[in-house]
Amino acid sequence: MSKNLSIVNKDLKEERDKINFNVEEFTNWFYGGAEKVKEKKYIENYFLSDKDLNLELDTSYLSYKDKYEEAVRRSIVVYKKLYKLHNEMGGTHEDFVKIMENLRFTMGAINPEGNPFVLHFSMFALTIMNMTNDEQKAEWLPRIFNCNILGTYAQTELGHGTYIQRLETTATYDPKTKEFTLNSPTLTSYKWWPGNLGHTVDHAIVMAQLYSQGKCHGIQPFIVQLRDSETHKPLPGIDIGDIGNKVGFQTVNNGFLGFKNVKVPYKNMLMKNSKLLEDGTFIKPKNAKLNYGTMVIIRVHMIIDAACRIAKATTIALRYSLVRRQSPINPNEIEPKIIEHITQQNKIFPGIAKAVVFKCMADYLTKLHLSITQEGNTGNLARMPELHALSCCLKAVCTNEDAKTVEVCRLSCGGHGFLRSAGLDDVYRNSTAAQTYEGENTVMLLQAARFLIKSFNEARNGGSLTEGVKYLFDFIGRNGKREIFDNSINGILRAIQAAAAGRTYIAWKHIEDDKRHNSIEVATNLAGVHLTKAAELHGYVCLLQVGIEEIEKIIRNVSPALGLVFKNILELFAVDLILNKIGDVIQHVDISNEDIEKLEKQMETLFKFFRTSAIGVVDGFDFSDPIIDSTLGSYDGNVYENLINAARKSPLNQEDVNRTFHLYIKPFMKSNL
Numbered sequence: 037m038s039k040n041l042s043i044v045n046k047d048l049k050e051e052r053d054k055i056n057f058n059v060e061e062f063t064n065w066f067y068g069g070a071e072k073v074k075e076k077k078y079i080e081n082y083f084l085s086d087k088d089l090n091l092e093l094d095t096s097y098l099s100y101k102d103k104y105e106e107a108v109r110r111s112i113v114v115y116k117k118l119y120k121l122h123n124e125m126g127g128t129h130e131d132f133v134k135i136m137e138n139l140r141f142t143m144g145a146i147n148p149e150g151n152p153f154v155l156h157f158s159m160f161a162l163t164i165m166n167m168t169n170d171e172q173k174a175e176w177l178p179r180i181f182n183c184n185i186l187g188t189y190a191q192t193e194l195g196h197g198t199y200i201q202r203l204e205t206t207a208t209y210d211p212k213t214k215e216f217t218l219n220s221p222t223l224t225s226y227k228w229w230p231g232n233l234g235h236t237v238d239h240a241i242v243m244a245q246l247y248s249q250g251k252c253h254g255i256q257p258f259i260v261q262l263r264d265s266e267t268h269k270p271l272p273g274i275d276i277g278d279i280g281n282k283v284g285f286q287t288v289n290n291g292f293l294g295f296k297n298v299k300v301p302y303k304n305m306l307m308k309n310s311k312l313l314e315d316g317t318f319i320k321p322k323n324a325k326l327n328y329g330t331m332v333i334i335r336v337h338m339i340i341d342a343a344c345r346i347a348k349a350t351t352i353a354l355r356y357s358l359v360r361r362q363s364p365i366n367p368n369e370i371e372p373k374i375i376e377h378i379t380q381q382n383k384i385f386p387g388i389a390k391a392v393v394f395k396c397m398a399d400y401l402t403k404l405h406l407s408i409t410q411e412g413n414t415g416n417l418a419r420m421p422e423l424h425a426l427s428c429c430l431k432a433v434c435t436n437e438d439a440k441t442v443e444v445c446r447l448s449c450g451g452h453g454f455l456r457s458a459g460l461d462d463v464y465r466n467s468t469a470a471q472t473y474e475g476e477n478t479v480m481l482l483q484a485a486r487f488l489i490k491s492f493n494e495a496r497n498g499g500s501l502t503e504g505v506k507y508l509f510d511f512i513g514r515n516g517k518r519e520i521f522d523n524s525i526n527g528i529l530r531a532i533q534a535a536a537a538g539r540t541y542i543a544w545k546h547i548e549d550d551k552r553h554n555s556i557e558v559a560t561n562l563a564g565v566h567l568t569k570a571a572e573l574h575g576y577v578c579l580l581q582v583g584i585e586e587i588e589k590i591i592r593n594v595s596p597a598l599g600l601v602f603k604n605i606l607e608l609f610a611v612d613l614i615l616n617k618i619g620d621v622i623q624h625v626d627i628s629n630e631d632i633e634k635l636e637k638q639m640e641t642l643f644k645f646f647r648t649s650a651i652g653v654v655d656g657f658d659f660s661d662p663i664i665d666s667t668l669g670s671y672d673g674n675v676y677e678n679l680i681n682a683a684r685k686s687p688l689n690q691e692d693v694n695r696t697f698h699l700y701i702k703p704f705m706k707s708n709l
């Protein structure tokens with residue numbers, strides 16, 4: 037890819053010359069301030085400029101095994117530097133988190149098919165930080181931070197990923213020896229999927245059914261050593277390996293794991309929530325779902341990941357659309373930039389708006405998570421269900437939108453979008469993986485729907501509701517009358533709220549009707565499609581509501597020119613949303629054909645305004661060329677040069693004649709059949 041930033045494609049330069057707001061100001065907002073942007077750039081450059089990484093090597097051409105080995109090698113280069121930088125910065129925990137946060141995106145450029153240590157630095161470390169007592173923290177945290185041990189989070193099994201209550205791995209406590217014995221009693225009880233498990237880590241948090249005093253006490257987390265610290269050989273009783281080729285995440289080293297009478301000391305059960313006394317007496321936690329805490333943290337983090345994948349994909353699609361010319365709109369005119377085709381704007385502009393609104397949601401949810409966790413630390417767990425429902429709902433809605441948007445971006449790049457060098461395939465694969473991991477999205481929506489139905493019942497009985505679902509009162513208050521539509525941002529919000537509440541009511545009624553002939557569980561299953569639709573609509577309500585609140589605040593704090601861009605973005609998000617959900621809206625809102633036509637016209641006007649700002653916004657996402665890693669999306673826009681240069685690097689092009697010509701093709705051609 038061209039690295040010469042001074043020779044920018046003239047069509048792209050012309051676009052940038054027309055930007056009428058301060059791009060840097062937008063970047064500062066996106067990353068949380070000028071200081072954070074400086075830090076990000078510094079950290080990014082600190083790692084990416086390291087020649088030892090050998091980033092010139094296009095790992096996509098390597099074999100499965102070579103890819104893994106190169107990913108491990110590169111990661112170690114990075115982690116060694118991480119500790120050096122951490123020391124230079126002052127060595128505090130905050131410094132470490134700062135580097136890790138920035139590394140998340142830099143790592144994507146270094147190991148595009150996934151990081152073979154990601155679970156160590158996320159779920160493993162977070163579980164030990166959040167689910168251990170003080171002695172356990174003192175024992176394990178230094179070893180984790182110093183990487184003396186490497187770990188993963190082993191929960192999912194061959195037979196169960198969603199319904200974790202039915203995990204089959206057992207941990208049986210013997211008070212005489214003060215040990216647990218871990219076993220995988222069936223094939224389906226084998227751990228299956230944990231990232232980094234196959235050949236990388238030597239420890240794991242293992243979720244297993246605790247048996248003590250002859251009773252099962254449900255799933256509990258245990259720290260288990262899997263491999264010898266010197267030889268890395270699996271310890272006796274451990275059957276471990278890699279699960280093989282996947283749709284993506286090729287270098288994450290997802291693994292399988294079986295136990296046969298593996299002994300684990302008493303102190304290795306994580307004891308912050310549930311407790312087991314040495315004599316084997318089990319003490320229940322205040323809330324059994326506290327052991328699911330790490331999943332909640334990661335779901336919250338996944339919203340910003342989704343925003344960034346969309347931001348990256350739309351950056352590629354938009355820059356390409358501003359330099360690609362094809363198909364005259366007026367027959368006698370020169371071919372326009374493909375962005376002039378309004379359908380192309382319709383493919384890309386709403387995606388850019390989603391990246392911005394998802395970022396607002398990620399900020400909101402991170403703050404909410406922090407405050408609910410702080411309440412939890414003082415023993416107040418009242419808001420845990422709200423956080424669980426919201427994080428499940430938004431994890432599902434944002435990653436579903438993410439995968440859809442990235443795919444539309446790929447399609448918007450035509451044939452070239454299908455090239456690996458376009459840079460959209462790994463983004464897409466990561467997006468679709470996110471739809472499944474950390475809770476399959478349908479299941480996540482059903483969890484959110486449970487909360488909605490409970491809240492609906494509460495509202496019907498005149499109880500109190502949490503802020504985010506208070507709109508259910510409005511629906512009940514209308515007593516069957518439809519919401520009257522008005523074409524303002526708040527009017528759109530009320531319409532989506534009415535659709536979400538209306539669908540919740542349909543699901544609720546479905547359950548109530550079916551309950552007459554069935555158990556509540558069967559009735560709930562039969563209402564499943566309505567429940568997922570209600571939860572999805574609720575997710576959009578949250579996004580729009582938070583988007584409105586956050587963007588109003590932003591507009592008060594930025595320059596008028598950037599404020600107008602944010603206003604434009606919010607309207608784009610809102611109008612695109614209501615037009616996409618018009619079927620649901622019509623069912624519960626008094627909206628006329630003229631209103632819908634007005635919205636469609638409004639969308640065209642919004643596109644017109646956004647046409648000049650769009651490049652400034654995607655430049656403002658501030659993905660450097662090594663991070664964007666795309667022939668179509670580089671800053672200079674020299675797409676065709678990039679494409680031919682990348683093609684020339686194909687291993688097949690390193691010789692004029694491939695040996696298969698002499699081996700097979702020529703004899704075949706000469707054989708006269």
Ligand SMILES: CCCCCCCC/C=C\CCCCCCCCCC(=O)SCCNC(=O)CCNC(=O)[C@H](O)C(C)(C)COP(=O)(O)OP(=O)(O)OC[C@H]1O[C@@H](n2cnc3c(N)ncnc32)[C@H](O)[C@@H]1OP(=O)(O)O
Binds near residue numbers: 158189334424472479
């Ligand atoms: C060291 C520095 C740190 C730096 C930090 C960096 C951070 C890095 C961030 C990101 C990096 C990303 C890298 C991530 C890679 C991850 C790879 C993927 C990992 C995985 O996939 S791990 C496995 C994930 N598995 C799942 O998600 C399983 C999904 N299933 C479930 O969650 C549950 O089974 C279930 C929720 C669906 C059902 O549970 P169950 O016990 O059966 O519950 P029910 O009996 O049905 O009852 C439901 C009831 O419980 C309430 N509830 C459930 N969960 C919670 C909760 N967590 N909190 C509160 N309440 C909960 C629920 O509301 C219901 O209540 P009700 O009965 O309705 O009142």
Ligand SMILES: Cc1cc2nc3c(=O)[nH]c(=O)nc-3n(C[C@H](O)[C@H](O)[C@H](O)COP(=O)(O)OP(=O)(O)OC[C@H]3O[C@@H](n4cnc5c(N)ncnc54)[C@H](O)[C@@H]3O)c2cc1C
Binds near residue numbers: 229476
């Ligand atoms: C890339 C990747 C990385 C992963 N990393 C890890 C890891 O590090 N550690 C770890 O422990 N796990 C990991 N996992 C496992 C992951 O968390 C599970 O695959 C996920 O939670 C889904 O569970 P499942 O595979 O059992 O799907 P299933 O639950 O079997 O889903 C199959 C279908 O059944 C449906 N279904 C299931 N239950 C219900 C229900 N109650 N109601 C309605 N429909 C239902 C689903 O909607 C889906 O359509 C990873 C998975 C992937 C893909």
